[in-house]
Amino acid sequence: MNRVVITGMGIYSCIGKNRDEVRDSLYHGRSGIVLDPARKEFGYRSGLTGFVERPNLKGLLDRRARIMLPEQGEYAYMATMEALKQAGMDADYISRQEVGILYGNDSSAKPVIEAIDIIRQKKDTMLVGSGSVFQTMNSTVTMNLATIFKLKGVNFTISAACASGSHAVGLGYHFIRTGLQDCVITGGAQEINYLSMGNFDALSAFSVHESDPQKASRPFDRDRDGLIPSGGAATLVLESLDSARERGAVILGEVIGYGFSSNGEHISNPTVDGPVRSLRRALQGAGLQPGEVDYINAHATSTPAGDASEARAICEVFGEQTIPVSSTKSMTGHECWMAGASEIVYSMLMMEHDFIAPNINFENPDEDSAKLNIVKTSITRNINVFLSNSFGFGGTNSSLIVRKWNKQTL
Amino acid sequence: MKEKDEIIGKINEFLVEEFEVDAAKISPPANLRAVLELDSLDYIDLVVVIENNFSFKVKPEDFANISTFQDFYDYIISRVNAKALA
Numbered sequence: 001m002n003r004v005v006i007t008g009m010g011i012y013s014c015i016g017k018n019r020d021e022v023r024d025s026l027y028h029g030r031s032g033i034v035l036d037p038a039r040k041e042f043g044y045r046s047g048l049t050g051f052v053e054r055p056n057l058k059g060l061l062d063r064r065a066r067i068m069l070p071e072q073g074e075y076a077y078m079a080t081m082e083a084l085k086q087a088g089m090d091a092d093y094i095s096r097q098e099v100g101i102l103y104g105n106d107s108s109a110k111p112v113i114e115a116i117d118i119i120r121q122k123k124d125t126m127l128v129g130s131g132s133v134f135q136t137m138n139s140t141v142t143m144n145l146a147t148i149f150k151l152k153g154v155n156f157t158i159s160a161a162c163a164s165g166s167h168a169v170g171l172g173y174h175f176i177r178t179g180l181q182d183c184v185i186t187g188g189a190q191e192i193n194y195l196s197m198g199n200f201d202a203l204s205a206f207s208v209h210e211s212d213p214q215k216a217s218r219p220f221d222r223d224r225d226g227l228i229p230s231g232g233a234a235t236l237v238l239e240s241l242d243s244a245r246e247r248g249a250v251i252l253g254e255v256i257g258y259g260f261s262s263n264g265e266h267i268s269n270p271t272v273d274g275p276v277r278s279l280r281r282a283l284q285g286a287g288l289q290p291g292e293v294d295y296i297n298a299h300a301t302s303t304p305a306g307d308a309s310e311a312r313a314i315c316e317v318f319g320e321q322t323i324p325v326s327s328t329k330s331m332t333g334h335e336c337w338m339a340g341a342s343e344i345v346y347s348m349l350m351m352e353h354d355f356i357a358p359n360i361n362f363e364n365p366d367e368d369s370a371k372l373n374i375v376k377t378s379i380t381r382n383i384n385v386f387l388s389n390s391f392g393f394g395g396t397n398s399s400l401i402v403r404k405w406n407k408q409t410l
Numbered sequence: 411m412k413e414k415d416e417i418i419g420k421i422n423e424f425l426v427e428e429f430e431v432d433a434a435k436i437s438p439p440a441n442l443r444a445v446l447e448l449d450s451l452d453y454i455d456l457v458v459v460i461e462n463n464f465s466f467k468v469k470p471e472d473f474a475n476i477s478t479f480q481d482f483y484d485y486i487i488s489r490v491n492a493k494a495l496a
Contacts (some may be wrong), residue, residue, distance in 0.1 A: 063428075063430045113447075128458075130451035
């Protein structure tokens with residue numbers, strides 16, 4: 001089996017448009033949440049959302065490439081450019097290798113709605129233009145990035161609700177581990193627009209603490225009242241150790257465990273057993289005891305039921321008041337299809353810079369979160385191994401474990 | 411009936427904007443497909459910009475007889491004027 005290392009990372013999110021900006025936001029506990037009046041006008045119960053400007057790609061991509069890309073594809077392009085640059089992979093290298101792409105994405109609502117509106121109004125399908133179909137499909141991110149970067153390896157999208165990005169990284173890990181690929185671009189992307197989240201808002205799943213948007217996302221806190229939708233994109237370049245060493249690439253970390261499970265119960269109600277099985281599978285795959293994990297980046301989205309179930313699952317596997325835990329969703333909101341990948345990037349930045357980012361707005365624990373060692377303010381900490389959880393509708397669970405790279409691990 | 415120069419000016423303006431082509435490369439005898447670097451997908455977008463600017467629908471097969479910018483201008487002008495007379 002090949003060892004799988006991370007050689008490039010890119011991030012475009014509501015707490016920063018590149019690794020440096022995001023690292024600073026994480027360290028200082030900055031929130032990227034705003035109140036969007038357009039959502040209230042449209043009929044949302046909650047107008048809260050993460051927000052980041054769309055990048056201007058004119059001059060970076062030609063017209064043909066740009067009109068194929070939906071909003072989340074633009075974010076994914078920016079994150080992937082940053083990741084490939086850090087990995088030291090240019091167009092010439094990619095043209096000579098079989099580089100793959102596995103990316104998480106589970107909607108492209110805005111282009112679908114806009115196209116249907118045109119057809120309804122004009123009674124002519126052709127007037128949606130040539131880019132529409134390529135923007136509307138769930139696989140829009142992988143089809144576009146594979147074309148833009150001229151990738152020749154594995155190429156498909158993972159749709160697994162809010163665990164999409166995490167499963168994409170996990171599958172990339174397996175493709176390389178088993179020798180099917182030497183290098184896979186992995187990640188997750190999430191659209192941020194008022195057309196994409198109305199039916200999620202319909203479930204009363206979003207926080208309505210609108211009077212203070214930056215305090216509204218409060219995972220594990222006693223007074224949490226729901227999640228806040230957000231988005232952007234995150235990319236991780238995964239590579240076999242042999243490939244990275246052959247290229248002389250700087251190795252940032254090693255993926256050592258991927259756990260997964262399905263709850264086998266309700267479509268939206270969480271369980272404790274499903275996440276426990278995912279956590280244990282990840283630890284077993286990594287060959288680690290629970291006590292060898294230095295930090296847990298929780299999935300915790302700030303919903304009453306979800307956070308409580310995850311707290312119980314962490315407690316069952318790791319014990320009470322042990323490993324430092326934080327949910328970066330307290331700052332970013334819930335980046336949904338992107339979250340599993342972005343939270344690996346966030347944790348990697350913490351590991352690289354020796355700190356644990358805070359679970360902001362954690363003021364009072366409840367019965368379950370009182371049993372966890374939740375980090376309230378940024379702390380200096382050497383992280384050797386971290387674990388990141390992602391759970392999604394339908395009961396899909398994913399847990400990834402990454403170890404710091406140093407020469408001793410060779 | 412709209413003035414020909416007004417229509418041609420409008421056509422050149424949206425071609426430069428939509429297809430990001432250098433305005434200096436556009437001239438009546440130049441080849442439309444070559445200058446705009448049109449592929450099969452681009453013809454769909456050409457239909458869309460014509461509809462958005464002149465409010466009539468081009469049948470894709472109409473492009474079969476259009477080779478130069480002059481052909482394209484003549485086609486648009488004839489359709490605009492036919493619409494005005496209708």
